[in-house]
Amino acid sequence: NAGVTQTPKFQVLKTGQSMTLQCAQDMNHNSMYWYRQDPGMGLRLIYYSASEGTTDKGEVPNGYNVSRLNKREFSLRLESAAPSQTSVYFCATKTGTASYGYTFGSGTRLTVV
Amino acid sequence: AQSVTQPDIHITVSEGASLELRCNYSYGATPYLFWYVQSPGQGLQLLLKYFSGDTLVQGIKGFEAEFKRSQSSFNLRKPSVHWSDAAEYFCAVGMFSGGYNKLIFGAGTRLAVHP
Numbered sequence: 581n582a583g584v585t586q587t588p589k590f591q592v593l594k595t596g597q598s599m600t601l602q603c604a605q606d607m608n609h610n611s612m613y614w615y616r617q618d619p620g621m622g623l624r625l626i627y628y629s630a631s632e633g634t635t636d637k638g639e640v641p642n643g644y645n646v647s648r649l650n651k652r653e654f655s656l657r658l659e660s661a662a663p664s665q666t667s668v669y670f671c672a673t674k675t676g677t678a679s680y681g682y683t684f685g686s687g688t689r690l691t692v693v
Numbered sequence: 694a695q696s697v698t699q700p701d702i703h704i705t706v707s708e709g710a711s712l713e714l715r716c717n718y719s720y721g722a723t724p725y726l727f728w729y730v731q732s733p734g735q736g737l738q739l740l741l742k743y744f745s746g747d748t749l750v751q752g753i754k755g756f757e758a759e760f761k762r763s764q765s766s767f768n769l770r771k772p773s774v775h776w777s778d779a780a781e782y783f784c785a786v787g788m789f790s791g792g793y794n795k796l797i798f799g800a801g802t803r804l805a806v807h808p
């Protein structure tokens with residue numbers, strides 16, 4: 581039981597390059613989230629998906645797109661990477677009501693040069 | 694607006710000393726409160742959570758937290774810190790807002806432990 585799996589763990593991009601961060605869960609959770617973590621700012625929500633086929637913007641969606649093609653997978657795409665997108669990205673899942681905790685992946689450390 | 698404040702960016706304690714990490718929140722309804730810990734290079738691990746009932750909650754690794762509604766606080770405590778507790782700690786508030794369940798994080802407190 582892997583929980584939430586993120587790939588890759590590390591990535592270096594040049595400005596303007598594109599890439600997709602992958603997230604897969606085996607917990608059968610409906611809701612999935614993408615966060616970014618920056619020093620002194622905690623985690624901020626980029627996009628979320630309440631269920632398969634639906635996605636919505638969070639606090640900081642600019643420069644990102646997402647795709648939820650099935651219940652297991654939720655991908656985050658950077659179409660044209662910028663240095664401001666250097667960050668650690670976390671995928672998370674949850675089920676049930678707001679009272680239930682979230683399960684986080686181990687993160688992807690992205691550097692844009 | 695909803696927000697979570699962790700006033701201490703860095704805290705250093707000696708091994709064996711007691712610890713208290715502060716967390717204050719701003720939210721109009723009953724909050725669901727969480728503390729997460731992040732070791733260097735790792736993901737976030739849930740330490741404990743408060744939904745309702747007893748305002749003193751016990752978590753893993755010997756941590757506890759107390760919810761004080763009058764102070765809008767949810768401070769994390771440990772009576773005796775171990776070197777392995779060195780990590781970053783995040784307080785978070787869970788809510789249903791804007792049509793979805795969301796988790797709002799504080800900026801984090803980085804804990805260093807001196808031998």
